[in-house]
Amino acid sequence: MQNIAKGAFAPANEQDFVVSFRNIEKIYGGVKAVDAVSLDIRRGELVCLLGPSGCGKTTTLRMLAGFIDPTGGEILIEGQNVTRLPAYRRDIGIVFQNYALFPHMTVAKNVEYGLISIGMKKAERQDRVQEILRRVELQHLADRYPRALSGGQQQRVALARALALQPKVLLLDEPFSNLDAQLRVRLREDLHGLIRSLNMTTLFVTHDQEEALTLADRIVVMNQGLVEQIGSPEEIYDAPSSRFVAQFIGSCALLEGNIDGDGQFTSHAGFQLQTSASPGTATIVIRPEYVRRSEELPTLRSYRAHVDASDYHGHTSRLQLSVGSDKLLMDARFPVGRKPNQGDLIDVAIDPAGVRVVPQQAQEWRKQNTI
Numbered sequence: 108m109q110n111i112a113k114g115a116f117a118p119a120n121e122q123d124f125v126v127s128f129r130n131i132e133k134i135y136g137g138v139k140a141v142d143a144v145s146l147d148i149r150r151g152e153l154v155c156l157l158g159p160s161g162c163g164k165t166t167t168l169r170m171l172a173g174f175i176d177p178t179g180g181e182i183l184i185e186g187q188n189v190t191r192l193p194a195y196r197r198d199i200g201i202v203f204q205n206y207a208l209f210p211h212m213t214v215a216k217n218v219e220y221g222l223i224s225i226g227m228k229k230a231e232r233q234d235r236v237q238e239i240l241r242r243v244e245l246q247h248l249a250d251r252y253p254r255a256l257s258g259g260q261q262q263r264v265a266l267a268r269a270l271a272l273q274p275k276v277l278l279l280d281e282p283f284s285n286l287d288a289q290l291r292v293r294l295r296e297d298l299h300g301l302i303r304s305l306n307m308t309t310l311f312v313t314h315d316q317e318e319a320l321t322l323a324d325r326i327v328v329m330n331q332g333l334v335e336q337i338g339s340p341e342e343i344y345d346a347p348s349s350r351f352v353a354q355f356i357g358s359c360a361l362l363e364g365n366i367d368g369d370g371q372f373t374s375h376a377g378f379q380l381q382t383s384a385s386p387g388t389a390t391i392v393i394r395p396e397y398v399r400r401s402e403e404l405p406t407l408r409s410y411r412a413h414v415d416a417s418d419y420h421g422h423t424s425r426l427q428l429s430v431g432s433d434k435l436l437m438d439a440r441f442p443v444g445r446k447p448n449q450g451d452l453i454d455v456a457i458d459p460a461g462v463r464v465v466p467q468q469a470q471e472w473r474k475q476n477t478i
């Protein structure tokens with residue numbers, strides 16, 4: 108198993124790209140569902156398409172699978188232009204949202220089905236089915252029918268079926284959306300381990316930011332058919348390129364204002380914060396875990412804040428604060444019995460590491476970055 112740190116991929120050669128989208132677009136009745144998407148996926152990489160419902164994730168994935176014809180652009184798999192190839196000639200494995208298992212076939216038959224359709228000999232087929240069921244830990248359920256399986260087990264059958272054909276790329280479209288929250292987390296960990304151990308090149312679609320942050324080597328944030336940002340989970344979270352990305356991934360406060368020649372930001376309502384950004388109109392993003400009690404950051408400027416709401420989450424508390432008429436969020440641990448309540452006043456400081464200045468429009472980022 109290759110051990111690759113998140114986001115730590117070396118610059119790739121052309122031949123390292125298993126999938127390339129080049130300016131892919133899809134127009135439905137005059138509306139661009141997918142707009143000029145360009146993306147290279149490296150061998151063994153797990154890429155997540157992340158964005159709100161309707162932003163074009165499924166359409167992008169299905170164009171790669173060959174179920175939808177792009178209106179424009181090209182798709183390459185291992186350097187071969189597959190834009191006009193039918194789905195069955197693309198060497199792609201896909202796990203659908205509802206798993207789409209054959210209800211009248213056993214687990215083993217479901218997995219074997221694709222192997223029959225490519226004309227594999229019986230003995231080889233049975234070996235392959237055994238091997239793949241062992242990998243996903245389903246050997247003991249080989250003779251069950253899908254209706255007698257839990258949601259998580261059905262998902263593993265769907266995965267086994269997709270992997271049986273040894274695809275070049277594995278595609279998963281919201282594979283956990285039909286599962287309850289606890290099972291979702293466990294299966295996510297299982298799936299992650301499995302994909303890693305197979306070193307499988309994977310494109311994963313989700314609207315769930317936590318899922319994307321946990322699983323992905325790189326995240327592609329989409330909004331209304333457009334790519335807003337591509338980056339490692341850390342880059343997306345710590346250095347969002349736009350208001351949209353900042354708000355969609357994690358929680359934050361967004362303040363509008365101006366930065367003067369000394370880097371001092373002043374919001375429209377008068378909140379001031381030192382930055383190192385250049386002068387001009389600005390939106391600043393402040394992550395809640397960087398808003399701290401003043402006593403923890405005694406050298407930094409202190410702000411008197413009114414507690415608008417105070418919610419206990421076990422490991423931390425989330426406070427909604429007002430500083431003048433600007434709003435901040437704060438995530439912090441307080442000593443037992445000292446959690447501020449609604450209506451209290453507290454003194455806070457802002458760790459500069461958690462402050463980003465973002466452009467008003469993602470287009471500025473897109474212009475600066477070849478994606």
Ligand SMILES: Nc1ncnc2c1ncn2[C@@H]1O[C@H](COP(=O)(O)OP(=O)(O)O)[C@@H](O)[C@H]1O
Binds near residue numbers: 161
């Ligand atoms: N067959 C279709 N005909 C017309 N519009 C479609 C069709 N499929 C998707 N769309 C539209 O394209 C946009 C993107 O859809 P989709 O890719 O399914 O989004 P996501 O998977 O991100 O939720 C949506 O506005 C959706 O309504």
Ligand SMILES: [Mg+2]
Binds near residue numbers: 165166
């Ligand atoms: Mg979808």
